Amino acid sequence: LAGVVNLQTKRGGPVPKAKLEVAGGSFGHQRYRGSVGGPVGAFDYYLGFTQYLEEGFRDDSDADVRRLFAKVGRRIGADTDITVSYLFVDDRLEQAGSIREDLLAQDRTQNVTPGDFVAHTLHAGTLNVRQQLPAGFSVALNAFVRDLDQESLVVGLASRSDRFTDILTGGGTLQVTHEATVADHRNIFVAGVEVTQSTFASTGSSQFIPFPPSLTNQETDERVLGVYFQESVDLIPEVLILSGGGRYDRDRIDFTDRLDSTNNRIRTFQRFNPRAGVTWTAARRRSSARS
Numbered sequence: 001l002a003g004v005v006n007l008q009t010k011r012g013g014p015v016p017k018a019k020l021e022v023a024g025g026s027f028g029h030q031r032y033r034g035s036v037g038g039p040v041g042a043f044d045y046y047l048g049f050t051q052y053l054e055e056g057f058r059d060d061s062d063a064d065v066r067r068l069f070a071k072v073g074r075r076i077g078a079d080t081d082i083t084v085s086y087l088f089v090d091d092r093l094e095q096a097g098s099i100r101e102d103l104l105a106q107d108r109t110q111n112v113t114p115g116d117f118v119a120h121t122l123h124a125g126t127l128n129v130r131q132q133l134p135a136g137f138s139v140a141l142n143a144f145v146r147d148l149d150q151e152s153l154v155v156g157l158a159s160r161s162d163r164f165t166d167i168l169t170g171g172g173t174l175q176v177t178h179e180a181t182v183a184d185h186r187n188i189f190v191a192g193v194e195v196t197q198s199t200f201a202s203t204g205s206s207q208f209i210p211f212p213p214s215l216t217n218q219e220t221d222e223r224v225l226g227v228y229f230q231e232s233v234d235l236i237p238e239v240l241i242l243s244g245g246g247r248y249d250r251d252r253i254d255f256t257d258r259l260d261s262t263n264n265r266i267r268t269f270q271r272f273n274p275r276a277g278v279t280w281t282a283a284r285r286r287s288s289a290r291s
Contacts (some may be wrong), residue, residue: 009085011105012037012044028055038039046071054223058096059111065091076188079132089122097155115155136179143172149288163204163216171196190245194226217258225250230275239241243291246273 016038022099023031030053037046050063071085097113150165175192188252200220207213230245259262277291 001128004183005053009069009071009117010035010046010048011035011071012039012046014039014044015041025282028053030054042074042075044075056096058109058115060094060116061096061111061271062094063092067091067092081128081130083126083128085123085128086124087124087126090156092117113155113157118150118152121149138177138179140175140177141172145170158209159207161204161206166201167198167200169196180236184234184237186232186237187231188232191229192227194224194228196222196224198224199223215259219256219258221254223252239281241281243278244274244276246272246274 016036018036019034021033023029030034030051033049035046035048038044045236046069048069049065050067051066054063056062066089068088069085071083073081073083075081095116095118098113099110099112099115099156100124103112104111112126124146125144127141127143129139131139133139146167146169148165148167148169150163150167152163154161171194173194174191175190178187180187198221200222202219203215203217205213205215226247226249228245228247232241232242232243233241233242247271250268252268253266255263255265275291277289279287281287281288
């Protein structure tokens, strides 16, 4: 309730469009970008692809980032808007390790501990539905699922550390909005519920040679529930706005250590936060807010 972040991804327009871009630079930098979008019958579509390649300044510092985004939408009159999107990202970033000053003076590009890298693979799907209802009501639904896999490796002169992480998250938000104007006094009421469930699985090992490696194998399940509401009233139209509301959050965290069950824990946190505020606009370009 303290603020709103509204991210809108690209979608196809009423006219078919296509775009292709190629760029290059120093240290083997290459960039390829293309997109196509437009209408198909009653639907609109957008498809975009981007790839970044770079060799880096130092040895073993290559980078490869690929991204694919697809979106299909359907507008039914002025009251209904439905979109479904899919995002795929795959990257591998190599990183040269630290180096002694005397070796740096000999060759600033060398890497004495090759092998460091971090790689990610992301699959994400999103559904958005907006429906205008009679009597000033509207409903918005957002549902999503994300699967992020990460692998990392750090190599030293006498050490090695690798980690594998899998994060699976799904959830959604359902919001109802009502707008009304009575005697030039505008009133906006918003209420919604959010649900998110995530699973974090992590395995890895760290070793200082010649000692045996230290292993980790953990999983965290998290369930989050949020309920919120807010009312805003124009006490003096376009001059003084009074708002009030609240939000309740409940977070349940279940931690499991597969190598040592004595570390297993379940924790639950919950809290209600009320809010009240006033906004005063003295002039078109000057306003003051307190909450």
